[in-house]
Amino acid sequence: MGSTLVSAIGFGVVLASIIAVAAMGFTIQFGLTNVLNLSFGAVMTVAAFSAYLANEHGVGGWSGLAVGGLAGAVLTLVLGRGIFKPYARRGAHLFEMMMVTLGLSLVINYAIQAISHNNIYQFAVLPSRPFQLGSILITHTQLVIVFISAAVLVALESLLRLTKIGRALRAMAADPELARACGIRTGRIVVLTWLLSGFLCGMAGVVYIINTQSVGYTTGQLFLPLVVAAAILGGAGSPLGAVLASLIMGIVTEVVAAFGSDAYSTVAGFGILVLVLLSRPGSVRGGQSGHTQLTL
């Protein structure tokens, strides 16, 4: 009983670390641009497939993370500049933009389905034998994933709190008009946001498939609800909040899975979503008119 609980929490932390990398990317993007980007999962899948292909051509191991991160960063910037911005110019607001990202996610996901022949591919690049850590049976890979996630958190929080760019990012998230009036080059900051959040998104895709050891066209799409819920629960724009929310969600999911069944663990995820709604009326309120504006 006790050891089951401890090992379930251990798995929860691993799951949380994977969610957290994606949720940190999502929350940075969402907090600054206000685009509720439902194509985030599709970009994760593209990055995961890039890492898979790189691995097939001899760029294996942990450097797959860099490959996936770069793919995610480039794709996110291209989408942000080439698709989201033109729609915003034509007068799309928050809601229309979300519809655009949804259509885009259909296009990307099914394009991957077409290209991948709807197959699931093995991605066993880092086979490592599980070992006993206390009462938790864990692999080296999973341990590294937890460290990567923690490192990303530290790097991101220090970027936001300690550097000039970070201050500019936070200022723009709070009030883009005022930030521009203060001489911050808002266009550059938006480009930086696309690149940064895209890099994290891509990395998350690769981390995810390193753990599951397989990649298919639904990889990112199935993961998206967890990421969006963690970002909303943690508060838009806060990496630390996203990580804490991911920890709650990861641990609850795994503990319920250990003591109940997988079906119940999804219901627990559902329960957390309700909690998100009830706990954050302040940040999600705004009616239809909404005074929040897109920043692109």
Next chain:
Amino acid sequence: MTAWSYYIATLTVYFGVNVLSGLSLNLQFGYAGVVNFGYIIFQSVGAYIAAVVVLGPSSGTFQQYVFGAHLPFGVALLLATAAGAVLSLLIGLFSLRNIRRDYQAAILLIISLIATQVVQGYVPLFNGSNGVTGIPRPLFSTLPVSLQGYQWAYAGWVLALAAIVYVLVRWLSRSPWGRALRAMRDQEDAAAALGLNVTALRLQVFVIGGAIAGLSGGLLVEYIGAWSPDAWGYAETFVIFTAIFVGGLGNYAGVVLGVLLVPILFLELPRFLPQVGYPGLMDSIEWIAIGAIWMLCLYVRPQGLFPERRNRARRPAAGPLAEPRPEQVGAV
């Protein structure tokens, strides 16, 4: 020729069912601005309920499910309608609070994804991934007609129900209640200031739409005889949304046209084209095209082929896809 007749009768049934879906979403989204990205789960709860209440008690070996009974098909349809309404009420109660519309839509989409996983994972509910099968066709053995005649009789029955719902929904949206819906959609703050209970209005339109969705699911499952999670992926919702985008939001004739163009013509036409690439490639391409049409509609013509007809002169910018700008809100 019989194969053709059979095929066209089947398409007619699908057409009727999709018209019902389009009417439901158009009432919710086109008139009230409620974005139901989980539409397909309300259709599928209707389908599951209509299936299990005619299948008889679950034997537990061949397939497992709840609520097994031997009820007549008419009662099954009523129960399916009620199931759609009840599930809408439950989900609407917590998801339709006064929150940002994009959050609301994302939450309903997430609920749709989770619902699929729950039904797949919890087998005793509706037999998991395999789904329920062997649902008898209503009055198949009692009606004195051939198989061909039965097909067309069923198609007529679906079309008749779709026509009744069409008239009903059109009447509803022209009533004072329908005007209140449009007021809420275009200027929510102003509508609330006039004393309309916008949360209650949203919930009402959500439940009515859910009831229509349940009915459409019941009609569909009684025709095809089986229902499984493969039949209700979250993306199915977007086919109907694309149809009403193409046809015209807030215009019922447009909905019928959109359903004819998108789910019927567009998704059926590839059957008659030569097979390209490996099996399944055409399916992927169809979905890519659905997404592309969706994005194109948002870019080029958000009001659809047949825009909503206005009773009086209005600002042209208003409509389900145009959020009021802050300066307009401020001016109210």
